[in-house]
Amino acid sequence: MPVDVEPYRVHVPESELAELRARLARTRWPEAATAPGWAHGIPLHEVQSLCGYWAEEYDWRAAEARLNAVPQYLVDVHGLKIHLLHARSPHPDAMPLVLTHGWPGSVLELVDLITPLTDPVSCGGTAEDAFDVVIPSLPGYGFSAKPDHPGWGIERTAAAWAEIMAALGYTRYGAAGSDWGTSVSSLLGALDGEHVAGVHLVPPLAGPDPAATDELTDSERQALADLRQRGTSSSAYSEAHRTAPQTVGYALLDSPAGLCAWMGEKLLSWTDPAGPSGGLTRDQILDQVTLYWLTGTAASSARLYAESIDRVSGSISGADADQVRVPVGASIFPAELPRPSRRWVTRRYPDLRYWKEHDRGGHFPALEVPELLIADLRAFFRLLR
Numbered sequence: 001m002p003v004d005v006e007p008y009r010v011h012v013p014e015s016e017l018a019e020l021r022a023r024l025a026r027t028r029w030p031e032a033a034t035a036p037g038w039a040h041g042i043p044l045h046e047v048q049s050l051c052g053y054w055a056e057e058y059d060w061r062a063a064e065a066r067l068n069a070v071p072q073y074l075v076d077v078h079g080l081k082i083h084l085l086h087a088r089s090p091h092p093d094a095m096p097l098v099l100t101h102g103w104p105g106s107v108l109e110l111v112d113l114i115t116p117l118t119d120p121v122s123c124g125g126t127a128e129d130a131f132d133v134v135i136p137s138l139p140g141y142g143f144s145a146k147p148d149h150p151g152w153g154i155e156r157t158a159a160a161w162a163e164i165m166a167a168l169g170y171t172r173y174g175a176a177g178s179d180w181g182t183s184v185s186s187l188l189g190a191l192d193g194e195h196v197a198g199v200h201l202v203p204p205l206a207g208p209d210p211a212a213t214d215e216l217t218d219s220e221r222q223a224l225a226d227l228r229q230r231g232t233s234s235s236a237y238s239e240a241h242r243t244a245p246q247t248v249g250y251a252l253l254d255s256p257a258g259l260c261a262w263m264g265e266k267l268l269s270w271t272d273p274a275g276p277s278g279g280l281t282r283d284q285i286l287d288q289v290t291l292y293w294l295t296g297t298a299a300s301s302a303r304l305y306a307e308s309i310d311r312v313s314g315s316i317s318g319a320d321a322d323q324v325r326v327p328v329g330a331s332i333f334p335a336e337l338p339r340p341s342r343r344w345v346t347r348r349y350p351d352l353r354y355w356k357e358h359d360r361g362g363h364f365p366a367l368e369v370p371e372l373l374i375a376d377l378r379a380f381f382r383l384l385r
Contacts, residue, residue, distance in 0.1 A: 003075055003076060003077060003163060003164070003166075003167035004075070004076040005073050005074075005075050005076075005167060005168075006073060006074050007071070007072070007073055008072040008073055008074045008083060008143065009068055009072060010064050010067045010068055010072070010143065011064070012060065012064065012294050016294060017060060020054075020055075020256055020290075020293060020294075021055045023255070023256050023257075024051050024054060024055040024256055024257060025055060027051065027255070027256075027257040029044065029048065029257075030044065031044075032044045032045075038269065041261075041265060042261050042264060042265040042268065042269075046264070046268065047257060047260060047261045047264065050260055050264055050282060050285065050286065051256070051257050051260055053282050053286070054256070054260065054286050054289075054290070058282070058283065058286045058290070059283075060290050060294070062283075063108055063287045063290065063291070066108070066111050066112070067085070067107070067108065067111060070085045070086075070087050070111065070114055071085070071086050071087065071088075072084065072085055072086070072143075073086060074143075075136075075164050075167065077160040077163050077164060078156070078159075078160060078163075080139055080144070080145045080147060080152070080160075081144065081145040082136050082137065082139065082144045082145070082160060082164065083107075083136065083137040083142055083143035083144045084107075084134055084135060084136040084137065084164065085107055085111065085114070085133070085134070085135040085136075086132075086133070086134050086135075086168065087114045087118050087132070087133045088118070088132045089117075089118040089119060089130040089131060089132050089133075090118070090119055090130075091119070091121075091127040091130035093127075093128075093130070093385075094118065094130040094131050094132045095130070095131050095132070095173070095174060095197070095381055095384075095385055096131070096132045096134065096165065096168075096170040096172070096173035096174065097117065097131040097132065097133055097134070097173065097174045097175070097176060097377070097381070098134045098135075098136070098161055098164075098165060098173060098174070098175050098176075098185075098188075099113070099133060099134070099135045099175075099176050099177060099181070100135075100136065100138070100161070100175070100176070100177035100180065100181030100184045100185055101135070101137075101138065101141075101177065101178070101179065101180070101181055102138075102177070102178055102179020102180035102181050102182075103141075103179060103180060103241075103301055103302075103304070103305075104263040104266050104267060104288055104289075104292070105178075105179060105288060105364065106137065106141060106142045106287075106288055106291045106292070107135050107136075107137050107142055108287045108288060108291055109287075109288065109364060109366050109367060110135050110366050111135070112366070112370065113133070113366055113370060113373070113374060114133050114135075116370075116374050117130070117131045117133050117374065117377065118130060118131060118132065118133055120378070125378065128382070128385070129378040129381075129382060131174075131377075131381070132170075134164070134165065134168065136161065136164065138157060138180060138184075138301070138304065139152045139156075139157060139160070139304075140152065140297060140300030140301050140303060140304065141295075141297055141300070141301045142291055142292075142295055142297065143295060146297065146300035147300070147303070150307065151307075152303075152304075152307060153304065153307035153308040153311075154180065154183045154184050154187055154304070154307070154308040154311065154312070155187055155191075155308075157184050157187075158184050158185075158187035158188040158190075158191050158192075159191060161175070161184065161188050162188060162191060162192040162195070165192075165195070166195075170195070171195055172195055172197050173195060173196065173197060174196070174197050174198055174199065174200065174381050174384065175188045175189060175196055175198075175199045175200075176199065176200035176201070176202075176377060177201065177202070178201075178202035178203075178363070178364075178365065178366075179363070180304065180308075181202075182201045182202065182203065182204065182205055183205060183308070183311070183312050183315070185199045185200075185201060186199060186201065186204070186205070186315075186324045186349075189324050189325075189326040189328075190322070190323075190324050190325070190326075193325065193326050196326050197326070197327070197381070197384045198326055198327035198328060198329065198353065198380065198381065198383075198384045199324070199326060199327075199328055199329070200328070200329040200330070200331070200354070200376065200377055200380050200381070201328065201329070201330055201331075202330075202331045202333070202336075202365060202373070203330055203331065203332050203333075203336060203338065203339065203340055203345075204328065204330050204340060204345045204348065204349055205312060205315035205316050205338065205340070205348075206315065206316075206318065206321070206340045206344040206345045206347060206348040206349065207315070207316055207317045207318025207319070207321075207338075207340065207344055208220065208224075208318045208344055209318060209321075209347060210317075210318055210319060217341065219341065220341045220344070223338065223339045223340070223341065226337055226339065227316070227337055227338050227339075230337050234265075234269065237262065237265075237266065238305060238309060240302075241302035241303075241304075241305035241306065241309070242305040242306055242309050242310075243306070245299055245302035245303045245305065245306055246299060248262075248298070248299070248302060249298050249299025249300075249302060250299075252298035252299070253296055253298050253299060256289075256293050259289060259292060259293055259298055260286075260289050262298075263285075263288060263289050263292065264285055264289065266363075267280055267284075267285045267288060267289075267364070268280070268285070270335070270336075270362055270363035270364065271335065271362040271363065271364060271368055272333070272334065272335035272360055272361050272362040272368060272369075273335075274335075274360065279368075280364065280367055280368065284367050315348070316338050318344065318347075321347055321348045322348070323348055323349070323350060324348065324349050325350060325351055326351065327351045327353045327383070327384055328345075328349040328351060328352050328353060328354075329352075329353060329354035329355075329356075329376065329377075329379075329380030329381075329383075330342075330345055330349075330352065330354065330355050330356065331356050331358065331365065331372070331373065331376045332355075332356065332357045332358065333358050333360070333361035333362055333363075333365055333369070334357075334358065334359065334360065334361065334362075335360075335361065335362030335363070336361070336362055336363050337363075342355055353380065353383050353384075354376070354379060354380040354383065356376050356379075358372055360372075361373075
């Protein structure tokens, strides 16, 4: 069945930006937390600082221009319009690559990777490492349409990506992603292995063999302890998304300050404080928050947790080790969780071709350490060209 593809360009009316600033000015602030630091969540002064900058200095038009510098399309798949960026390389033998974001990210998290990937020569690289880059917005995220019925989990998303790549004329391509993008890319490799050359994952989702937990190394024990600590101290967002995405959506779609706090907590705390920039800039944070606000996707994006987080949790714990047999590359960043060991990964991904453990970087490597992520993508897919 032919897939309908139509050009798209982002333009937010000025009236919507004015309404955003007016809502920020009317924010009702809570008192400061009674616990020190981040013990009860993101501190009041952090959110007030972000929202003050958002209302008075942040420039959405600059973010909009970065998107509109890349060809964009709406692709109708299974009755749902999927927004995507599609940048073809000037080099004739470029390898097609579909990149998938997660939450609280978006295509704006990945857009600045496009030039070094499509035209590596312009960035000091070689033409042999060039990619055609496709970056879709997940269903219910960004400028993609919002599903109005259940069933749009990571499996159906992977199937949609396969249809999109075929519609764009690609018969052999790579896939890569982080957060939700690791699961979508893995399933894409399993579903469309005839056409997927390999998948690069940040990180692969894999856990220990439940029958061999007494054989853990010290580093594996530490990785599991860190994951348990994250689960007890800062996983409320995931449970809210999984169990009540509609309930949380009412507040997040009505209050920009609330959305900023909800997303900003993770955009700030999931980065590597020891990294070169000490975390994300205010503009990088507000690019993501503003895109969710302007598209009204706080509830629709959260529904993916209700659809799919249980399967993802099974992969992380090791209870679900359904194998992905296409070639796999892995990037492990020190401030990211989960942080699987190589042997856990090979249990689920038997054709592991590339493994890189970095000394800096967190959950958002495309924003924190893009040079490291780009180098890994080039190195892994160089093995498959």
